Amino acid sequence: MIELTHMPALVVVAPLMAAALCALIRHSRLCWWLATLTLTFSCVCIVVMGRAVFDGNVLSYAMGSWAPPIGIEYRVDALAAFMLGVVGFMALIVHLYGYRSVRAEIPQPLQGWYHAIYLLCTAGLLGMVITGDTFNAFVFMEIASLSAYTLIAMGKDRRALTAAFQYLILGTIGATFYVIGVGFLYLQTGTLNMTDLDTRLDGIMDHPGVLTGLGFLIAGLALKSALFPLHLWLPNAYAWAPSVSSALLAATATKVTLYLLIRFAYDIFDFDIALAQANWSFVLFVLSLAAITAGSLLAIAQDNVKRMLAYSSVAQIGYITFGIAVANLNSLTGALVHLANHALMKGALFMLLGGVMLRLGSVHLSHLAGIGRQMPWTMAGFVLAGASLLGVPGTVGFVSKWYLAVGALDAGHWSLVIVLMASSLIALAYMGRVIEMVYLRERPADAPTVTEAPPIMLAATWLVLAACIYFGLDTDLTAGLARAAADSIMDQPQ
Amino acid sequence: MNTETLLTFFGALNHWITIFLIVTGLYIIVARSNMIKKLTGLVIFQTSVYLLYIGPGKVLGGTAVILNDRFTVYSNPLPHVLILTAIVVGVATLALGLALVVRIKEAYGTIEEDAIFEQDRDA
Secondary structure, eight states, X not given: OOOOTTHHHHHHHHHHHHHHHHHHHOOHHHHHHHHHHHHHHHHHHHHHHHHHHTTSOOEEEEGGGOOTTTSOEEEEOHHHHHHHHHHHHHHHHHHHHHHHHHHHHSOGGGHHXXXXXXXXXXXXXXXXXXXXXXXXXXXXXXXXXXXXXXXHHTSSSTHHHXXXXXXXXXXXXXXXXXXXXXXXHHHHHSOOBHHHHHHHTTTOTTOHHHHHHHHHHHHHHHHHTTOTTSOTTHHHHHHHSOHHHHHHIIIIIHHHHHHHHHIIIIIISXXXXXXXXXXXXXXXXXXXXXHHHHHHHHHHTOSBHHHHHHHHHHHHHHHHHHHHHHOSHHHHHHHHHHHHHHHHHHHHHHHHHHHHHHHHSOOBGGGGTTTTTTSHXXXXXXXHHHHHHHXXXXXXXXXXXXXXXXXXXXXXXXXXXXXXXXXXXXXXXXXXXXXXHHHTSOOOTTSOXXXXXXXXXXXXXXXXXXXXXXHHHOOHHHHHHHHHXXXXXXXXXX | OOHHHXXXXXXXXXXXXXXXXXXXXXXXXXXXXXXXXXXXXXXXXXXXXXXXXXXXXXXXXXXXXXXXXXXXXXXXXHHHHHHHHHHHHHHHHHHHHHHHHHHHHHHHSOOBHHHHHHHHHHO
């Protein structure tokens, strides 16, 4: 009954078409339902495809029946299926959450448009993951980015506009660097298809033209994924965007460019040959440690809780690139698991702050004093997601840090485990500030009384939090899938 | 300067222009505080990539890809198609950027980034 043949195309085409429809309908409630249906459909497709590729199969779809490598190929392997799952499900849950949040934060006439752009952004992110064509990935990257700029600019505060403008400038520079890199590879190999590039690059990976291309690719993708010190666009963008945009982008946008980085570093290029020789692994390594340390320290200094979480994201991106740079099976598994886990934790945290924003109208630390008793479910969730961010055993954060630490030990880097521990302690400091303010301070007598966040927002958020706990205890699905994915792209023996 | 050096230089002229445009564009983005000028720099920067792709796609003496007995040598059409797509993306980016600048002007009353940061600091 369920037809696999056209699913790789439908996953992306469905939200793309629905976005166009939403732009025509523009009725807030109708658009929300249409988006819900479409995103659910995409998620069903992702699950069906995921089951088909889990045991090492690969689904290849020739777009428009033009056979690859000439035509554009959509390609689903274990790694792509894993990332599709992360993006698809987070987009669906954040959208369900947005039923109340969008109505509260976006002016009425724009709500239909907002849902349309949300779908467009999701389509772009899914397309970046599923495509097997490097130039097609650029086009989807720009679809996702242009809609992300718009999603950010819809924030109530006027600072959202400047944040979106800065992101637009830096994001475009990053994407253009990526195209320059693809151009260099195309000039050397005459192909844009990822599988084809993989074979044709064998033996010429130390060619200056190829290495130049690789340099542009890494620089562009690092800028897009906000790797320290290229993170400057991120804190303001996440801080001033509407809650739904912050949750979607924090959970998925930077992750998808990191996925492309992994795809290029391991699958298309051979990490040990191309990246290690040109010292890229060392550069990534140093920048990751800098990101972990600087991101965590800067997070302590923030008084706006959304901004604090954004700086924490900079640190968490450092964890992921750290796993990429250490380059063994355990560390890469850790990086992939952390991609998924960080999407869950940060998604949940930004969703909880959306509830606070709705009821309190502010997420400034000093305004949060004593609301723990007035918003018990929201703040309990905040503690839970915070514990996961620290890596408390029993939560997802522990699983990924465990793999990263084991990977670092495998590679003989004892000192790194200390950095991982230290940054967890710093995370305790900045999450602790919020929790202390919320639970231990008295609510000022003149402060307005706030009520608990609306049920639909709480339900969606707690669904993500339940996943945080479930995948922390039963690691078969996430860690198992991540290991299969890491195994499939690290075909060379260590 | 002998003939050989000149030939190497002019043989790679399109690459020199590409590099010049990349650097010019990036310099304008970094050095200018005016947002419209920043966008202009961005467009110049993106244009450099069009040249990077299209230059090597040209085959000397080649025509466009037309199926006809009289033509045997063709230029590579793929870079042109890719760059058509990239131009469309560039236009969309510029349009969105300009739209944001209009909104910024309405909200802040200026499009100078320095002045905007000052207003935000005071707020």
